[in-house]
Amino acid sequence: MVSDWVLPDEVLANAPAYTPRSHELADLELLLAGAYEPLRGFLGQTDVESVLASGTLSDGTPWPTPVTLEVPEALVESLRPDSPLQRVLVLTDPEGAPVAAVDAVEMTPAPHGHVLVGGPVRRIGEVQQGPFRKLRSTPVQVRQSLTGSRVLGVIADRPLHRPQLAEISRAAHTLNAHVLILIPVADLGSAGLTPSALVRSILAARDRLPASTIVAVPLSKRGDEVRDGLLSARVAAAYGATHLLAMGRTFAGGSGIRVMLPRQLCYDVRDGQWRAIDEVEPPFRRHPMGTAEINDMLDRGFGLPDWHTPPAVAAELRRAKPPRRKRGVVVFLTGLSGSGKSTIARGVYDAILESGERTVSLFDGDVVRRLLSAKLGFSPEDRALNIRRIGFVAAEVAHHHGVAVCCPIAPYAAGREAARKMAAEAGGDFVLVHVATPIAVCEERDRKGLYAKARAGVLESFTGVSDPYEVPEDADLTVDTSELSIDEAVNRVLDFLTEGGWLETTGLGLSR
Numbered sequence: 001m002v003s004d005w006v007l008p009d010e011v012l013a014n015a016p017a018y019t020p021r022s023h024e025l026a027d028l029e030l031l032l033a034g035a036y037e038p039l040r041g042f043l044g045q046t047d048v049e050s051v052l053a054s055g056t057l058s059d060g061t062p063w064p065t066p067v068t069l070e071v072p073e074a075l076v077e078s079l080r081p082d083s084p085l086q087r088v089l090v091l092t093d094p095e096g097a098p099v100a101a102v103d104a105v106e107m108t109p110a111p112h113g114h115v116l117v118g119g120p121v122r123r124i125g126e127v128q129q130g131p132f133r134k135l136r137s138t139p140v141q142v143r144q145s146l147t148g149s150r151v152l153g154v155i156a157d158r159p160l161h162r163p164q165l166a167e168i169s170r171a172a173h174t175l176n177a178h179v180l181i182l183i184p185v186a187d188l189g190s191a192g193l194t195p196s197a198l199v200r201s202i203l204a205a206r207d208r209l210p211a212s213t214i215v216a217v218p219l220s221k222r223g224d225e226v227r228d229g230l231l232s233a234r235v236a237a238a239y240g241a242t243h244l245l246a247m248g249r250t251f252a253g254g255s256g257i258r259v260m261l262p263r264q265l266c267y268d269v270r271d272g273q274w275r276a277i278d279e280v281e282p283p284f285r286r287h288p289m290g291t292a293e294i295n296d297m298l299d300r301g302f303g304l305p306d307w308h309t310p311p312a313v314a315a316e317l318r319r320a321k322p323p324r325r326k327r328g329v330v331v332f333l334t335g336l337s338g339s340g341k342s343t344i345a346r347g348v349y350d351a352i353l354e355s356g357e358r359t360v361s362l363f364d365g366d367v368v369r370r371l372l373s374a375k376l377g378f379s380p381e382d383r384a385l386n387i388r389r390i391g392f393v394a395a396e397v398a399h400h401h402g403v404a405v406c407c408p409i410a411p412y413a414a415g416r417e418a419a420r421k422m423a424a425e426a427g428g429d430f431v432l433v434h435v436a437t438p439i440a441v442c443e444e445r446d447r448k449g450l451y452a453k454a455r456a457g458v459l460e461s462f463t464g465v466s467d468p469y470e471v472p473e474d475a476d477l478t479v480d481t482s483e484l485s486i487d488e489a490v491n492r493v494l495d496f497l498t499e500g501g502w503l504e505t506t507g508l509g510l511s512r
């Protein structure tokens with residue numbers, strides 16, 4: 001369990017406080033809940049190296065993946081790792097309320113001015129809010145509620161359609177086990193659903209599950225399939241699972257849990273049962289749909305068929321992913337100054353307004369910098385914050401099913417990626433348009449005289465001249481305004497949105 005070291009109040013009051021990033025907060029919650037047993041805190045550099053090299057902590061205990069905390073160097077420079085009362089770091093939730101204290105016994109420099117802080121954690125506050133809190137039982141609570149010797153764990157990181165439900169029922173029946181559904185809620189689910197939508201979709205299948213316990217677990221993916229799988233298996237074991245049904249690829253080494261491999265199922269059209277594929281003659285087989293096929297049907301507004309998905313689950317998915325013509329979308333134009341972003345964005349915005357088919361907001365560069373990002377400059381940090389702010393507000397618009405058109409330079413891939421992620425986490429789509437007008441043309445236009453000033457050295461850090469522009473490799477659409485008229489460029493974007501299903505008929509030709 002977590003550490004029980006005692007801290008005087010004045011030590012806590014004077015300790016530096018930090019809000020960890022979302023995946024670190026998720027790890028913190030699991031550490032405090034005892035779901036990462038036997039870990040007592042964040043790993044220091046020595047344990048990280050050992051885990052990566054040999055899959056064990058430095059004391060030889062098997063552990064699959066680094067569980068780490070990185071904090072800005074300036075925040076912890078006053079801490080003294082050799083003095084117990086001077087090495088306390090308070091961790092807060094995003095609203096600033098203290099959640100835990102870290103006994104920072106190990107601090108190692110990390111990239112980008114950060115420090116890796118390792119040491120045991122202790123709860124000093126409760127996380128009170130968040131959707132589906134009632135489903136967030138601790139491992140101890142869950143284990144106490146489980147009766148019977150066999151518990152079949154299922155990591156439900158995607159909705160449960162009929163084939164998955166059939167497989168869970170079969171495995172539970174074979175083992176004579178109680179079912180423990182663990183829903184990972186720390187990041188976007190595998191089917192691109194927000195955690196709340198994923199939980200709702202699974203609750204919608206509840207009456208089709210055998211006797212089950214459903215728990216929401218802040219388990220996040222680190223991107224390494226094997227390590228992520230091993231960690232999930234460990235967490236499932238901590239919650240009391242004795243067996244794990246592999247829904248995708250599952251790895252369970254070191255967790256003490258036994259893995260049940262799923263059969264390949266198909267729908268038997270003769271009697272509507274799901275059976276192992278080799279039990280059904282080919283003419284009578286219907287194969288389960290994959291995530292891409294399901295998402296494509298949802299995008300187009302086609303109902304998911306009853307033979308594949310229980311109606312209550314289909315209804316939740318339709319709500320979470322309405323057809324694109326009703327789904328929120330962020331249209332994000334990026335490019336050099338003078339490339340034509342604002343002009344195109346304005347044209348797209350006007351055309352959507354004229355058609356009246358969707359609500360639309362325009363976040364024009366000048367307005368953003370005057371209001372939302374007033375006082376920010378053009379350092380990499382300020383540009384990053386500017387894009388985060390735009391991405392945040394645009395994602396809120398998308399969350400409420402609107403269209404957000406934004407047109408900042410957004411020179412860094414990381415910032416654009418963050419904006420894309422925020423839109424997805426809000427349940428919206430994201431369309432990146434690269435306005436790829438060559439710099440020579442932008443410079444010749446020089447509407448605001450800024451290129452001349454930048455070349456003369458009067459204006460510093462000017463994008464494309466004395467500051468970087470990372471050309472997008474993930475643009476959904478590229479337009480070059482040196483080859484297109486304004487109307488043509490605007491129509492390219494409108495056509496893309498219409499062909500993709502976000503707009504029905506909007507186009508300059510129709511609306512003007």
Ligand SMILES: Nc1ncnc2c1ncn2[C@@H]1O[C@H](COP(=O)(O)OS(=O)(=O)O)[C@@H](OP(=O)(O)O)[C@H]1O
Binds near residue numbers: 407410
């Ligand atoms: N140093 C420097 N570099 C780039 N641009 C500069 C700079 N200083 C002022 N400007 C003017 O600010 C506009 C770009 O602001 P953005 O908010 O789009 O930039 S960023 O996305 O935060 O990088 C940009 O407007 P647009 O021409 O509409 O792109 C410029 O007019």
Ligand SMILES: Nc1ncnc2c1ncn2[C@@H]1O[C@H](COP(=O)(O)OP(=O)(O)O)[C@@H](O)[C@H]1O
Binds near residue numbers: 481487489
């Ligand atoms: N095909 C085109 N698309 C967009 N703008 C164009 C085009 N051809 C010429 N322009 C002109 O280029 C300038 C682009 O400026 P602006 O839209 O403010 O660019 P940005 O927002 O990228 O700085 C405008 O004066 C616009 O009239």
